[in-house]
Amino acid sequence: MTSQPDTATSGAAASPSEKKPTGFAATDVLINEFAGAPDTVERAYQTPTELQPHTELGLKDDEYERIRQILGRRPTASELAMYSIMWSEHCSYKSSKVHLRQFGEKQPQNTRMLAGIGENAGVVQISDDIAVTFKVESHNHPSFVEPYQGAATGVGGIVRDILAMGARPIAVMDPLRFGAADHPDTARVLPGVVAGIGGYGNCLGLPNIGGEIVFDPTYQGNPLVNALSIGVLPVERLQHKEAAGVGNIVVLLGARTGRDGIGGVSVLASATFDDEAEQRRPSVQVGDPFMEKLLIESCLELYDAGLVAGIQDLGGAGLTCALTETAAAAGTGMRVWLERVPLREASMSPTEILASESQERMLLIVTPDNLAPVLAVAEKWGVWATAIGEVTQSEADGAPGRLVISWNEHVVVDVPPGSLADDGPVYARPIREPADLILLQADRAETLPRPATGDELRETVLRMAASPNLCDKTWVTEQYDRYVLGNTILAQPEDSGVLRIDERTGLGVALSVDGNGRFARLDPYEGAKLALAEAYRNVAVTGAEPVAVTDCLNFGSPEDPAVMWQFAEAVRGLADGCQQLGTPVTGGNVSFYNQTGAAAIHPTPVVGVLGVFDDVARRIPMGFTPPTGDGDLLFLLGETECELSGSEWAWVTHAHLGGRPPKIDLAKEQRLSALMSRASQAGHVNAAHDLSDGGLAQSLVESCLRREVGARITLPDDGQSAFVHLFSESASRAVVAVPRGHDKAFVALAADYGVPCTPIGVTSRDAVLEVRDQFEIPLSEVREAWTSTLPKLFGDLAAAAVPAEEPAVRSVTLEIAEPVPGGPIEPAEPSTD
């Protein structure tokens, strides 16, 4: 049920079988042939008919012709590389642009938004003088090819986007999707990805406050590694990327430029995977979080001193993207001397310098007066800063200026920057509903055999809790620092990450990021809305007010009409949903070509929702509070219908995917959100947990285990079976724990807001989860089931952490009073685990 039978085999998938030089190696041939000098503009005029490897670089014939038209000649090797990068799917959004417009057209009125789509990240004002900026991005293909560095640089890249807006990055989150949990390749990819995210984020000093870990065979050859970052800035510190001001200096700040990551966006991110993925490891960037930490501190110092006129991060497409976008945004020209770029490898060609995606670099535009102070700040933090060019005038006729780049006296690039940054090709690609969708939707999970007896239900609760998607994720999240910066109020496994922004007032934010590829596969329009609803609800149940959205749209090949249909439907669903909820999409990322051969992944729109707290002290956690007296009263908010298609239950117990996803009425989500916000302000709720994957049963398991508090549940007597109550995944629901004495007020409040509110039991001093007339499970038994899954799959860390054995023989005697500098240290015995 997971394949895409009508997926067309794309041209992009077919080409790499030829053995001649491909990718950027092909452009270097020219350089070698020309006696060590690069292909120049002058030479391009002299040799107009020279054959160029545009196909190998991923450019179509008509795209190449357009480049020739724009330039009035053939492009130089460097120019060809630049166009191929900037017009790649990843940079130009050429397949998605026509659909993404809806986010603007349907954008709800929102006075909080200071910057939106098209900027490095969206910026949302949360108080008179404070704004936050947040964005989620993909780093899927690099993370499959080289899990550690791919994931690490995914974090690094999104953090620089946040930094470029003028913000101090304050947290990261990671929605991750892998193949089957027990597949051997998952054991290769997952530990590397997790270590990479931890290795980079921990060293950067950013708390990791949440995310997702999902297993599904659909992601076997194409894991999804999405990274979200959030930053905070004083409103007046908002930065812009325009290279304004003729005569201003272009400064490259940060790491030196090397040969890593060449062709990352065009080779890796904008083509379908094939058997040669292994050979593409050099296209993966290599990260140095220490350098990024210094880059962050130096940029913030530069902002605060008012030394920056414009700034852009270097990520995908490296210098090419930063130079063309800053110039194009201002309409100015730019003159750049490439030989000034500090290199890690002196032999790099101009094309390589322009295409390198070496990490930890920023491009600054500074006034000539400010150059010396800028260089001084860089020196203080020990990062490279080099003036590599200057801003030049627009054309005499008022047209935008030109980007002229030379390398050792050779002019290798002379282009209108807007032609690269803004005027790339736009495609209205054919769309067609997948041929198998009707059959898929007809195959409903509601007709599958269900557990009926109390014992069977008990067994199902335990089996579900132990399943890879629902089990305890501590194995992963323990590898992330959630405490650094000292403002983490809630972090995983809570419904949302909650951060304090202002220590004086308690002003803060909540963030959740969610997606459900199975729902989107069954109905991409509703699936996108369901992802939005879940993230919105996760923010709402903490008591925050949801205000803005970011998205990462992970799909297969846009050249497949069925995938393109899924994409169009998902974007339409998300845009409609955001319009209805009043939460604008502030930015995000599209990741296409997530497929292996002809099989695309489930369409996977991942949605991040930002909420605001006036005071984080009123946040509501998910864990039941240890009872001091009679225990809290538990209420189920929302209505439960028999909705099992696409559910975790259908997948875990029947390996079934079919039918239609749960219905979603966003007005119900809004009412639930308003109720939770009000209840949080009034202090009516001790704990709240949204119902999503695994339904009520899983929600109760998680709320009980969080602080080891039992619950005694009486399911509503409303005609639905106990099974449906426990495992249905109807949307717009949550469980709340209300302290005694507040229950009347809370029930009245729920009625005021029109949220169905059903008493379902109490928390208990006894460490059991009881469902009356059905079963009783000691929490120790649930905990064992819930916590043992990932350690079994990926290694039991607890068993390894026994004290290191001490050497039996004292071979060295050290005087304690006078420690010997550099004295020998007995090595610990290696763990035998």
Added chain:
Amino acid sequence: MRIGVVTFPGSLDDGDAARAARIAGAEAVRLWHGDPDLHGVDAVVLPGGFSYGDYLRCGAIARFAPVMETIIDAARGGLPVLGICNGFQVLCEAHLLPGALTRNQHLHFRNRDQWLRVESPDTAWTNNFTEGQEILVPVKNGEGCYVADAHTLDALEAEGRIIARYIKGNPNGSQRDIAAITNEAGNVVGIMPHPEHAVEALTGPSLDGLGFFTSVLRALAGATAGGQQSGGHQ
């Protein structure tokens, strides 16, 4: 009282250490790695993080920072110094404390809320605790496995210089469950867990970490009071 908090390139928990000092009632003074001047502080915290990117070895480069030259001298003269996590690693590299912190036994970074038993209240940084007191403090490190030769470990035990041990699970494989040690004089303490992250109910698992900061204030107040008494002021 003025507590200095050093920022090396790559320090991460420096702001948190400063916050903890303020909550404890001290004035937090930020010290810069390149500036040997301690600006008249009464105590120093070397915070957690990845100073100099953990290049070469954790703490190995920070040990040579200009500010450390002054701190090493001052510590030998009795200045209270607390090294947290990376700061502990720096203190070992600087030979103010014996032993070393090596890669966690299980080879993974680990962040969890960790129970400790305070073994000795007889230091500048632990006098507000009672012997045997159990406290809950976050631990988060990749290289927190304390190792030393057996003779050193025996001496640390004998001299009561193991001041906190991991209980209810050892998070990194440290020998003899060592979480924190002190020098002979009791003014220099290295601790792998992060007391600065257990100082507020909103953000920490407990308020137990605050005790380290109030302890040094008490030690300093005692020292000042003692000095005043000896000076004849009543």
